[in-house]
Amino acid sequence: MVSYASSTTIQKLIHKFTYKFSFLIYSISWEQRKVREVTDRYDNLRIPVAASLRVTGTTPYYGANGIQDYVEGYTHDGEFILVAEDGAIDLKNYPVKCVKGRIWVNNHAHVLQGKCAYTDNQFLAYAISQADIESLLVGGGRAKLNAETLMDIELLLPSKDEQIQIGHYLARIDRLIALHQRKYDKLLSIKKSMLEKMFPRDGSKLPEIRFSGFTDPWEQRKVSAVIENYIEKQYFLNTDKR
Numbered sequence: 001m002v003s004y005a006s007s008t009t010i011q012k013l014i015h016k017f018t019y020k021f022s023f024l025i026y027s028i029s030w031e032q033r034k035v036r037e038v039t040d041r042y043d044n045l046r047i048p049v050a051a052s053l054r055v056t057g058t059t060p061y062y063g064a065n066g067i068q069d070y071v072e073g074y075t076h077d078g079e080f081i082l083v084a085e086d087g088a089i090d091l092k093n094y095p096v097k098c099v100k101g102r103i104w105v106n107n108h109a110h111v112l113q114g115k116c117a118y119t120d121n122q123f124l125a126y127a128i129s130q131a132d133i134e135s136l137l138v139g140g141g142r143a144k145l146n147a148e149t150l151m152d153i154e155l156l157l158p159s160k161d162e163q164i165q166i167g168h169y170l171a172r173i174d175r176l177i178a179l180h181q182r183k184y185d186k187l188l189s190i191k192k193s194m195l196e197k198m199f200p201r202d203g204s205k206l207p208e209i210r211f212s213g214f215t216d217p218w219e220q221r222k223v224s225a226v227i228e229n230y231i232e233k234q235y236f237l238n239t240d241k242r
Helices: 007-021 121-129 147-151 160-197 223-240
Strands: 031-034 039-041 056-063 066-071 076-084 096-105 109-114 154-157
Touching (some): 039 147, 076 121, 121 160
Parallel strands (some): 056 096
Antiparallel strands (some): 039 109, 056 066, 076 109
């Protein structure tokens, strides 16, 4: 997560974006609209394909939680907002994503597109993600967001120009998060590899990688012996201080 990255770098960049953003002055009141008033829904174009029947390609194949595969062909072409219908893993941070280009969507994600005259798709994705979607879900183990329920969600919308500014601003922060997430994932991989190589394995008393100057074999001890020795040492040290 971002907390493992350089917090100073992130804070500087966010401050830079916020500083620029603060000079954008908008005086028009935000208006309340239902999702159905400002978007069109294209669920009718979705096509689910079993993993065994998919033909490998370059088109991202989307499900409830994002990209599941890459396939040939596409179901939608353009800029869309994908909202999980059922099968979402994280109900509190409900999966909502703005995507562009040719995509293939199965029947586990709703497909919306903002009406050009009123809305910006990037902004809409963020606005929908801020709704309390978890409280609108039905079903038991596999919670579902019905289409009509989604379309009845009420949003507050500024002018389209302001939507574009907000959407671009938040998207830049998302890209920054993704960049540091990749660095974090890479460091985790390096750590895992080092743990495997810097500790003896398969009965060996010597690790594969060692620091310079260390050549002695490792000794095997029970945890109880190590803990007892430590406790005894601490006892005598404390006794001597009295």
